Amino acid sequence: MKRFMVAGTHTGVGKTTITTGLMSAFKQKGLTVQGYKCGPDFIDPTFHSVVTGRKSHNLDSYMLREQTIRNIVSKYSKDVDLSIIEGMMGLYDGVSFLSDEGSSAHISEVTETPILLIVEAGQKARSIAAEVLGFQQMNPRLKIFGVIISKVSSVTYYELLKGAIESVCNTKVFGYLPFHSSFKLPERHLGLIPAVGDSDWDDTVHQISKTLVQTVDIQSIYDYLNTPPIPSAKSNYEIQSTVKIAVAYDAAFHFYYEENFEILRQHGAECVYFSPLKGEIIPSDCHGLYIGGGFPEHFASQFSNKVKLDIKDRVEAGLPVIAECGGFMFLAKELIDGQGNKFDMVGILPAIARMNEQLQAIRYIELSPSPHNHMISNVHNIKGHEFHYSNMDMLDSLPPAFFASDHSLVGYIYKNVIASYVHLHFASNENIAKQFVRYCKHHNSLQT
Known part of the structure; x- marks a missing residue:
């Protein structure tokens, strides 16, 4: 159950590039690798999943209880050789300037996971040692077992930086990532995911992995690790499917927390995946619909009228639905993309979704159901x-x-539809899933 966290001193230091490259390198050595991502990010887990061949899981100490986080890591690390947790932002950056809550540091402490710190060469000299030392001393309970230096211009410069860190910080520098423009992964912004898995992306990851094998002591990282097993609570669930919930899942809709599917199953739902982008309609034997976020604006012209009409008819007939972000946009009357082009959507909600160049919202949020919310109440x-x-x-x-x-x-709320921009994490309160499944079951009994 070996594991470590790749954390950085700041956003943009190269965490995802190095994490993805290390996953690929370890997998090429014949190891089974499991990925995790700190925070609510949907993009990086997709990178992990493509490289490792296993679904990556989000670990978020704001939305989830500490024991829930331990349970997730324990559950999905049981049958693997190595688990790699990718941090978010800087190691200590979370929901507060005054505590570690929601940060990678918090996840490391909760899971007793040692940290491989990524620090950028920049134009530093001996000051790079002060930077690493500060991260070590900020929370002495954390174990920063090693360092990788990113964006290094030459081997000579790397050796000088390595000597500075190791002479002061009592930690090993395992290697470096050279500064190279071709090592940059696609921008993690709208339009990214459809590129994942194409030849250019695969070539970039292969290049990064090939380089890290030459510039990082991969074997020494693995040999160092002696992480303790994580205690986890045993599940009392006896999974027995009572309803089927259709899940829209394709390049247009794929922003989901993996735990949400597992929790739906634990409460009696069979998740049936279908692709609106491929023209697939909701399977006729499904009793509910879960449609998450993604990039519907990139595929607005491709959604068939058959799909939109089917969803509209099923919703008007009372089908229970949870629609989040991109799914919320898809159920609107119309979508206007960034170039001003207008596209008809499903037309259930009396609304127009309008794309903007600037980010409109980024935040954690805590919710309670309104009195109008008859699907999820008293939660x-x-x-x-x-x-x-x-x-x-x-x-x-x-x-x-x-x-x-x-x-x-x-x-x-529209009929049996709950629609919002919020990506709900069912593990924050499993009654969300429990009540949604129960409502789908009740609706099905009324229909039959």
Whole structure:
């Protein structure tokens, strides 16, 4: 159950590049590798999954309880040789300037995972040692067992930086990543995911991995690790499927927390995946619909009228639906992309989704259901995350789905539809999934 965390001194230091390269390098050595990502990111776990061939899982100490985080790591690390957790932002960056809550450091402490710190060469000399030393001393309970230096211009420069760090910090520098423009992964912004898995992306990852094998002492990293097993609570669930929930899953809709599917299954749902982008309609034997975020604006012209009409008819007939972010946009009347082009969407919600160049929202959020929310009620401390470049122009009023902790209204209710920009994390309160499954089952009994 060996594991380590790749954490950085700041955003942009090269965490994802190095994490992905290391995963590939270890896999080429014949190891089974499991990936995890700190925070609510949907992009980096996709990188991990493509490289390792295993679904990567999010670890978020704001949205999830500490024991839940330990359970996730324990569960998915049981049958692997090595688990690699990729940090978020800088090691100590989280939801507060005054504590480690929500940070990679918090995840490291909760899971007793040693840290491989990525520090950027920049134009530093001996000061790079002070930087590493500061990260070590910020929280002495953490174990920073080694360093990789990124964006290094020459071997000579690397040796000088390595000597500075090792002479002061009592930690090993395992290697470096050269500064090279071709090592940059695609921008983690809208439009990224459809490129994952294509030849250019595969070639980039292969190049990074090939280089790291030459410039990083991969074997020594693995040999160093002697991580203790993580205690986890045993599940009391006896999984027995009682309903089928259709899940829209393709290049247009794929922003989901993997745990959400597992929790739905634990409460009696069979997840049936279908692709609106390929023209597939909701399977006729499904009793609910879960449609998550993604990039519907990139594929707006490709959604067939058959798909849109099928979803509209099923929703109007009372099908229970949770729609998040991109799914929320898809259920609108119309979508206007960044160039001003207009596209008809499903037309369930009286709204126009409008893309913007500037980020419209990025935040954690804590919710409680509104009195209008008859699918999910009396459930508190629901946590989720928003990240979107679009805004929704409502053409008519609809009752709110949730109240945020600041008492603002969040999302909308239409018939049996809950729609909002929030990516709900069901593990923050499993009653979300439990009540949704129960409602789908109840709706099915009424229909039959």
